[in-house]
Amino acid sequence: MIDQKIYIHADGGARGNPGVAAAGIFLDYPAEKVRLLCGKYLGMATNNFAEYQGVLLGLEKAAELVKGGAEAVFFLDSSLVVNQLNGLFKIKSALLGELNLKVREKEKLFTRVSYTHIPREQNTQADSVVNRTLDAKKDFSQFI
Numbered sequence: 001m002i003d004q005k006i007y008i009h010a011d012g013g014a015r016g017n018p019g020v021a022a023a024g025i026f027l028d029y030p031a032e033k034v035r036l037l038c039g040k041y042l043g044m045a046t047n048n049f050a051e052y053q054g055v056l057l058g059l060e061k062a063a064e065l066v067k068g069g070a071e072a073v074f075f076l077d078s079s080l081v082v083n084q085l086n087g088l089f090k091i092k093s094a095l096l097g098e099l100n101l102k103v104r105e106k107e108k109l110f111t112r113v114s115y116t117h118i119p120r121e122q123n124t125q126a127d128s129v130v131n132r133t134l135d136a137k138k139d140f141s142q143f144i
Contacts, residue, residue: 004031004111005071008058009118011126012042012050012078015134021045023053024129029065036061037125038141039133051078052099054126055085059106059113061141071112075123082117 007028014021021042028035040057042050055074062072076082083089084100091097107113120127133140 004066004069005073006062006066007073007075008062009075009123009126010051010054010058011076011123011130012047012052012054013127013130013134014045014047014050018044018046018049020134020137021047021050021053022130022133023050023057024126024133025054025058025061026125026129027058027061027065029062029070031070032065034065035144036065036141037129037144038139039129039136040139041133041137048078048080048093048096049099050130051076051081052096052103054130055081055103055115056099056106059103059109063106063109066110069111071114072107072110074113074115075118076115077118077120077123077127079117082115085115 009026
């Protein structure tokens with residue numbers, strides 16, 4: 001059976017907190033042999049806002065590639081966001097609460113969505129996309 005999982009390494013960062021921010025993803029969809037790097041420039045924002053934007057970007061790009069029936073498997077280096085998305089941490093910020101609701105809505109496009117915390121050293125591709133986007137101060141998307 002073909003692996004109907006889409007793997008997404010997501011990251012977000014701000015230079016200063018708040019500061020100039022960006023979100024980035026490395027997406028791997030083995031069933032279709034698709035690999036994508038994508039960055040979104042956010043302007044002024046906090047690190048946590050940028051991390052959530054990385055998840056939203058991952059869900060949006062994954063939804064564009066799959067036509068239902070796929071599982072989205074996320075890897076993030078933000079323990080706060082992972083624990084909030086897994087329902088283990090309370091969301092105190094109204095803005096992050098709104099972003100969490102947007103994530104929940106987009107999750108409905110998939111059969112299952114999971115979030116796993118990984119060390120920063122294992123999220124280098126998404127992190128490099130964030131830095132590339134911050135340096136360029138504009139969005140980008142590249143199939144690899």
